[in-house]
Amino acid sequence: MNTDNTGNEDGNGWIYSERVKKHFFNPQNLLKEDPETYKADGVGYVGSPACGDMMKMWIKVDPITDTIKECKWRTFGCASAIASTSVLSEMVTENGGMELDKAMQLRPQDIVEKLAGLPDRKIHCSVLGDKALRAAINDYFRKSKQEHRIIKDKATVVCSCLNVTDHEIEEAVLEGKNSYEKIQEHTKAGTACGSCKPRIEKLIKQYKLQYFGD
Numbered sequence: 001m002n003t004d005n006t007g008n009e010d011g012n013g014w015i016y017s018e019r020v021k022k023h024f025f026n027p028q029n030l031l032k033e034d035p036e037t038y039k040a041d042g043v044g045y046v047g048s049p050a051c052g053d054m055m056k057m058w059i060k061v062d063p064i065t066d067t068i069k070e071c072k073w074r075t076f077g078c079a080s081a082i083a084s085t086s087v088l089s090e091m092v093t094e095n096g097g098m099e100l101d102k103a104m105q106l107r108p109q110d111i112v113e114k115l116a117g118l119p120d121r122k123i124h125c126s127v128l129g130d131k132a133l134r135a136a137i138n139d140y141f142r143k144s145k146q147e148h149r150i151i152k153d154k155a156t157v158v159c160s161c162l163n164v165t166d167h168e169i170e171e172a173v174l175e176g177k178n179s180y181e182k183i184q185e186h187t188k189a190g191t192a193c194g195s196c197k198p199r200i201e202k203l204i205k206q207y208k209l210q211y212f213g214d
């Protein structure tokens with residue numbers, strides 16, 4: 001487990017770090033204004049079919065410095081999603097605001113480190129915030145006529161026999177399916193001709209490194 005958590009997992013104690021608890025009980029930068037009238041420069045919305053969580057994020061940008069001035073959010077999410085997004089919203093607005101290019105490069109692992117860890121099985125909740133942030137920045141690029149800066153996150157079919165994409169494999173790894181056999185069982189990828197096995201194994205390795213550091 002990738003954490004310094006205290007407590008246990010039998011329901012009698014917390015499995016979260018003190019920092020996660022702090023942000024969960026006192027989330028920062030929640031949007032309190034009416035979303036209909038709040039004037040944002042970019043809005044991002046993501047949902048995770050895996051756990052039913054949803055996240056919406058609103059950003060304000062200083063066009064001169066190209067930095068994030070405000071980062072507000074709302075979610076129907078679990079404790080980890082709330083704490084992760086709270087700390088992310090602080091990270092991108094502290095010290096005068098983060099540059100957009102740098103904010104685009106933030107990884108879930110950066111957020112998890114700031115939270116002093118999350119249980120592995122909750123890492124997938126932490127990706128909601130950074131996905132919503134990237135969507136909000138892309139929306140800002142679109143609205144400010146900077147389309148050339150948009151970073152597209154288009155799914156690619158990895159297993160053509162079963163029509164399984166890299167995004168589905170990414171979601172599965174985030175849910176703990178961390179071997180080729182588990183991916184086969186969960187997504188059915190690789191269960192016909194098997195020629196996609198090397199690509200799937202490479203993706204599993206890449207996502208494990210990206211999200212869990214191993």
Ligand code: FES
Pocket residue numbers: 158159160161162189190191192193194195196197
């Ligand atoms: S391409 Fe994946 S099983 Fe054939």
